Amino acid sequence: MVRDLLIRGMIAGLIAGLFCFGVAKVFGEPQVDRAIAFEESHAEAQPLAPDHGASTAHDHSASAHEHDHGGEELVSRSVQSTLGLATATLVYGAAMGGLFALAFAFLYGRVGDISPRVLALLLALAAFVAIYYVPSLKYAANPPAVGEPDTITYRTGLYLLMMLTSLGGMVFSVALGRRLVTRYGGLNATLIGAGVYVAIIVIVQLALPDINEMPADFPASVLWKFRMASLGMQAVTWGVLGVVFGALADRLLHPAFAPRAQRTA
Numbered sequence: 001m002v003r004d005l006l007i008r009g010m011i012a013g014l015i016a017g018l019f020c021f022g023v024a025k026v027f028g029e030p031q032v033d034r035a036i037a038f039e040e041s042h043a044e045a046q047p048l049a050p051d052h053g054a055s056t057a058h059d060h061s062a063s064a065h066e067h068d069h070g071g072e073e074l075v076s077r078s079v080q081s082t083l084g085l086a087t088a089t090l091v092y093g094a095a096m097g098g099l100f101a102l103a104f105a106f107l108y109g110r111v112g113d114i115s116p117r118v119l120a121l122l123l124a125l126a127a128f129v130a131i132y133y134v135p136s137l138k139y140a141a142n143p144p145a146v147g148e149p150d151t152i153t154y155r156t157g158l159y160l161l162m163m164l165t166s167l168g169g170m171v172f173s174v175a176l177g178r179r180l181v182t183r184y185g186g187l188n189a190t191l192i193g194a195g196v197y198v199a200i201i202v203i204v205q206l207a208l209p210d211i212n213e214m215p216a217d218f219p220a221s222v223l224w225k226f227r228m229a230s231l232g233m234q235a236v237t238w239g240v241l242g243v244v245f246g247a248l249a250d251r252l253l254h255p256a257f258a259p260r261a262q263r264t265a
Contacts, residue, residue: 004252005101012245013097017090020237024089028229029081034222035143036077042215089233097241100127104249111178116253117246124242130170132234135162138205141230143222147213155211165204173197 075084104123108116139159147155177193184192214223 001252002102002105005105005249006098008248008252009097009099009101009104009245010094011097012241012248013093013095013100014090015093015244016097016237016240017093019240020093020233021086021089023229023233023236024085025081027232028226029085031222031226031229032081032143033077034219035146035226038215038218038222039146089237093237093241096127096237097245100124100241100245103127104245108249108253116249120246120249121242124238124245126170126174128234128238130167131163132238133231134166134201135159136227136231138162138208139211141227142214143226146215146218146223151211151213158208158211162204162208166201169197169200169204173200 100123104116104120107123108119111119114122139155139162173193173196176196177189180189180192183189
């Protein structure tokens with residue numbers, strides 16, 4: 001059964017990745033192009049430092065056209081925004097779909113009498129909040145051409161730490177709420193669990209350092225549209241994953257044409 005759910009999870013993830021690609025291509029890529037144009041205009045306007053082999057932060061940007069080195073791009077921008085983007089979203093969708101299916105298989109039957117469709121939707125909502133939305137409140141998405149290249153590893157590490165903390169905090173809070181159901185009732189236990197999760201997130205976000213590497217003259221409209229595109233990509237990915245996987249899992253777990261005796265056994 002777990003294997004069948006895993007296959008369906010990856011199929012649903014591929015479908016979700018395809019929708020994510022559509023959102024990224026239509027809404028995200030134009031903002032990336034504008035951010036790259038902004039970065040290149042600054043790189044061209046910045047004077048070269050005499051007697052120094054080090055390049056400026058802009059020269060090291062992954063999207064720059066290697067002004068100082070005179071080399072060619074390993075992957076053209078057109079490939080990055082089409083085949084590369086499609087590959088990334090499909091691989092991400094399939095991977096998240098597989099993990100989603102495993103989480104569903106673990107939870108199904110352990111969280112009360114919930115139908116596969118409802119459980120899949122609730123799980124997708126929880127994943128969206130824990131994996132993307134809450135971490136983005138602390139470390140919001142920025143266009144790839146923005147930020148200091150030397151701090152990429154540092155910034156990525158902080159984001160992953162925030163994401164893992166959010167995910168772990170949600171798992172802990174849900175488990176705590178379930179243990180308190182018999183003592184305080186379903187509603188009160190849910191509110192206590194939600195309060196614990198919020199408290200964990202507030203403490204961690206206050207403890208982690210802030211990052212502000214956005215150039216003062218970067219267009220605010222480009223940044224806003226890019227972040228909205230990023231939000232839309234994640235919302236579509238998890239929404240489609242929850243809907244499609246819920247339908248596939250429901251057909252697997254409750255076959256429509258199975259004999260009545262088999263369904264009620």
